[in-house]
Amino acid sequence: MSGSAHQASVSATTTEPRFVRVALVTVALSFLTLFLFVPLAAVFYEALRKGIGVYLAAIADPYALAAIRLTLLSVAIAVPLNMVFGIAAAWAIAKFEFLGKSVLITLIDLPFAVSPVIAGMIYVLLFGAQGWLGPWLGAHDIKIIFAVPGIVLATVFVTVPFIARELIPLMQAQGTDEEEAALVLGASGWLTFWRITLPNIQWGLLYGVVLCTARAMGEFGAVSVVSGHIRGLTNTLPLHVEILYNEYQFAAAFACASLLTLLALVMLAFKALIERRALRQRHSALAMETSS
């Protein structure tokens, strides 16, 4: 048997017959159509079903606008907080060796394993009227549960791991050589961070911020437990959608839902855009690590 003929027979056996390929693509696309694409289309269909007038009225409704503002506010607080946390945690974990590191990494992931409802509940147990700190808070006229601080806290809880878990493997792969060089040359710690570390992790950081934002704006279970559903005051956009739906105002509910869906699609586009850059950053770090 000649070499080239052998080659051809090998590549023929490392892919499937045509009908198998077509069948598998069909199965995969049918599955995704049924569970992803049809629901996606349905959101916009239901939102615009009663006409564009009803759609715009639902979004311009004062309660809807208040809900949008509250959602943006909790995102604007939760994401920067978890960004600072993510950078600090990744710095400590990736740049130093210490006892109990793997325990710490596990604890950072903990909010992923806790039901959002339980996340909301623990704050009610702490700060609610009959919670541990409830009487003291009541005496000092501080409201956390059924108020904005509780909503922000619940949002922070469910999004704690997002940025940290993007940065930790990235910074671990990058090692400490560049920072050490900068420090030896006389740069201060902050200067080293701003000029060396931050540019090295910027895409991974942005990637984490996108994931964190998407989750923060859509959180429902945890926020629902601490919110009290006070219209115009403690209703986030997802909670507003729930209220409208339960009042059988389907067109309005889907109008607000379509707004959240558009935001989700923007986040996905962002994610696809920076994903390759973030991956390249990690790969180049890994390549450097193995070559040194």
Add this chain to the structure above:
Amino acid sequence: MTPRFRHPSVLPGFGLTLGFTIGYLSLIVLIPLTMAFLRALDLSWDQFWQAVTAPRVLASYRLTFGAAFLAAAFNTVFGLIVAWVLVRYRFPGQRLVDALVDLPFALPTAVAGITLATLYSGNGWIGQYLKPLGIKVAFTPLGVIVALVFISLPFVVRTVQPVLEDLEAEVEEAAASLGASRWQIFRRVIFPAVRPALLTGFTLAFARAIGEYGSVIFIAGNLPMVSEITPLLIVGKLEQYDYGGAAALSVVMLIISFILLLLINLLQRWSRTQSGGEVAS
């Protein structure tokens, strides 16, 4: 210590960053979570036992854990096919499809919930075709499974995809040149290599589905004993200011998920040594 940290004192900020990390984590996550356990301890043993083993509660465990298991298993099968097709084949619109797989991560669960409830209701786009077949999805346990399939769909795809991409063609070519059929290669070479990732994806999907609330409550109908999930019972108890009962249910949920995840982790470790052995031999 690894040799890379020969000069651990050169880099600054260890105390600051570690202190901040532990402080933040304690305030936001650890201390509040401990409260759930302490609050459950307020109950006497009889009260606790009664709260967590009432018939309605037991039915909700069966539904929550059973539906989460079935949804994760369903997604394991179809997630493998989707990952395979995305990595191995080329078809029009592929990059768009690839990006949209993450939709359930980005879409708020309440939006998913009302949309699925509308689609699968008796006169919805999908429900109208199921109705003549006698299949009811909305307001039944089947609806719970549908919602959980949606929210946990990306996990298996996203854990299996990179493993398939990294699989070296040489191994398959070697197997082929030794006379293995395509199916044998898949079963003996490819599948053992992706099995650990498949299990990881299953675990993540399962864990996520157990705790899910937003997407389920709209489609489930929330009938006691039939289609009521445990997180909803926790919310109900909180609304009646039964904090002890809510904490007790949460503790049970946390412990059961912890044990399940531990078991799956062990299974995964076993699977990894198995596939490592097969590749080596």
